[in-house]
Amino acid sequence: MTISGDLLIGGIAVRGAATEFFAVNASSGAALQPAFAGATKDDVERVAALAWEAFPTYRETSLEQRALFLETIADEIMEIGDDLIVRAMDETGLPRPRLEGERARTMGQLRLFAKEVRDGRFQELRFDPADPDRKPVAKPDLRLRNVALGPVAVFGASNFPLAFSVAGGDTASALAAGCPVVVKAHSAHPGTSELVGRAVQKAVATNGLPAGTFAMLFDAGFEVGQALVADHRIRAVGFTGSRRGGTALMKIASERKQPIPVYAEMSSINPVILFPHALSRRGAVIGKSFASSLVLGAGQFCTNPGLIIAVDGDGLEAFISGATQALAEAPAQTMLTGGICEAYSKGVARLAGHAAVRQLAQGKEGTAQQATAALFETTAADFLADAELQEEIFGAAGVIVRCGNEDELFRVIDALEGQLTIALHVDDEDLPLAGRLIPTLELLAGRLLVNGFGTGVEVSPAMVHGGPYPATSDGRSTSVGTLAIYRFLRPVSYQDFPADLLAEPLRSR
């Protein structure tokens, strides 16, 4: 499959008329061919109109048709073959095994949502029969189902070029719900995006769906994404990225004539709480496994463990020693983009220069495109005094907050913002103390986990990849797992409808 740098609109490839840009080899910094052409406002208008036009047909496809479509997308992505992996390696600097795994996850997500669509429970069919004899007034016949919200704008994520980009979780769940999708491709991996976008476009065609069911736009800047979110035919937004980016989209969406939901996954430092007995029994081992989790994928996971909270003592010293030794051996890693690498270096420098912060360890140094892991420590009092210490540094940097006692530990936890995950490391004797914390932790995060780290995100029915603001814009939702489909649905009640007017699934009783 060739990469042309074109926009994908209305079932074909169309040359954009706005600023051109190039993908960059993440490892070398060299520009990659071809030039990608940005979309204009006219293109936004066109894709929104086509998506709106496709919507009535697409949302009333049968469950089987829609499931097959999702499965076809998975097949078409596999059909691209190794070109996809090679291009993604070039554009993101991520290693082959990670990208092959991510491709498998992406296909797995599509197939999982196909299953969820066939299952049909997401329709939330409810039948509430009439009772003409009820006093004082007769009871009407009421039936309910969930309907799709409308066309969804999906923003590709820099850190998941496959699983959270063109045909990633947001796209899969929106399409599963019956919503056409317009993707704003991430400009850090436009070639990867185009390859996948063409695979989706092909699946649209072979399944005989309206061409407007899917489109993909490029943009060297922010205008296209902003215009999409402002367009009256776009009815929901899926986004994974920075807090600044997410809140900007939230603002646009809330100021529209008709505000729409924005599902933005933004910012999380994923605190890890180390309990005394676990620490004293296996502090060094936990420290070592923490270091592995911290540097995984150059720390570029939304669930990267950026904050360690523990009470001072020998156990914590053992943890630090284990983590420090492991980190010292950690090779420098190529980050997704030069910009991300630069932001990481700045964040690390800010911590290193902070009066209340002490650097404990750092990984090996590498090339200019590579990032060096770093571990810092501060005290509970200093952490509580400076909200900036809670800001996410995207990459393999962690801060340990030393608490003088349990009371300080509780106060540090009370000061936390909303998170995607919070991990607890406990032994049996720690359970009473941990139990006292759970009610607070439940209010702070979408996922709590014991004796592990949040970096593996299972795609399953019981997963919540979400959490209170600023982890996400809407803590009532998840962007991973089957519950993600509900983000793009709303209930409609049908009263006293003759069978002929009812949608097929509502006729059955």
Add this chain to the structure above:
Amino acid sequence: MTISGDLLIGGIAVRGAATEFFAVNASSGAALQPAFAGATKDDVERVAALAWEAFPTYRETSLEQRALFLETIADEIMEIGDDLIVRAMDETGLPRPRLEGERARTMGQLRLFAKEVRDGRFQELRFDPADPDRKPVAKPDLRLRNVALGPVAVFGASNFPLAFSVAGGDTASALAAGCPVVVKAHSAHPGTSELVGRAVQKAVATNGLPAGTFAMLFDAGFEVGQALVADHRIRAVGFTGSRRGGTALMKIASERKQPIPVYAEMSSINPVILFPHALSRRGAVIGKSFASSLVLGAGQFCTNPGLIIAVDGDGLEAFISGATQALAEAPAQTMLTGGICEAYSKGVARLAGHAAVRQLAQGKEGTAQQATAALFETTAADFLADAELQEEIFGAAGVIVRCGNEDELFRVIDALEGQLTIALHVDDEDLPLAGRLIPTLELLAGRLLVNGFGTGVEVSPAMVHGGPYPATSDGRSTSVGTLAIYRFLRPVSYQDFPADLLAEPLRSR
């Protein structure tokens, strides 16, 4: 039970220190005793702190405890006896049968949510067992449940002094979800509010719940409500009222450090579409029943049918003649407040003076506190040219939009804003045309109904009392029926939790 005019905070009655105000007899305009004392910022601080303190205990009450609490509230409301009905009649001008019916509905809602709590499905328990042998990595144990969002601010509605006020649908569903509730009582019926508030307070005490589980504040202005929505311990808002009021709260909520969901039910003109065959066969009869629905409760229902859309012809003339005759006989009715009556009169005068609008009928005139029903007509072209003609006039005023042909009818429908309900009047021969419209109507309203009017809102599992903006602030929700509980919940995932750390319902497998 006496009415003292006090705030209800922390299980007791407390005299407010802000501006005093009096309830007003809706029929006579005379002030009613006693004086109600407004709350200060300190009171807001106090109730938020108490609600936050109560939250951990209240949200972990057993399902049975919580269900009993809701049932106790219903019993306590009944215990107030006729004093409640008499005071509500004075304050709202609504007739006895309506208020007795509304009391029954209020108790029915509380009992329905008690049943929903016992049923437990709202917890959305999901069990996703571990698989240590899975390749390439072991699968963790994942369990999921919905947890309560936190303290909820509920705003009493002027038009439902019982069913959507202190212990109305928002309060019942928030309490059912496990959220403490702080009510900002509507100042149009403060005595009614206090009576019900004291009943809830008593139920809190007899059920041994934390005193902060419920509080009620008065305010002559808007500051208290705004301060509540801005408070960091308030985690969701339930509101029924004007578009201006609802959007003001949405703005405050979105600008908080941690934005929260606002469920505001605001503005709907509930279009009624009359189809040709139904019109030609029984236009006059539909016209008559439309008039009855229009004047029901002085037109002060959120679901009042304010817009009629039909294609010109003899059938429409018959409809108009039926409606006109019935309306001419409609007595003037006391509105809820002088302010509402004045706003209604202004709205009617605005229509009457509109160059593109013609008055067709009006009801009988009454006293200064009473409103006269009114029916107007305009053309599709004029309706499409002036968005103001789509603005809700709260009260018994309707506008007929005459369409020259089907095409115009479709265009009028395409121009509609989001609605709570849309009604269709059809005969068998109309079904093909109606069927073509349903996909559009589904996107516009929370409830579609056939051969009826939306004024009766069934409290049931298949009800949606919601709809796209501006009908509500969040078209993914309903404020009536059992689905309303989901507004106040969010999912949390628990990974590899030892049984001792899991909440009881998640231990069972």
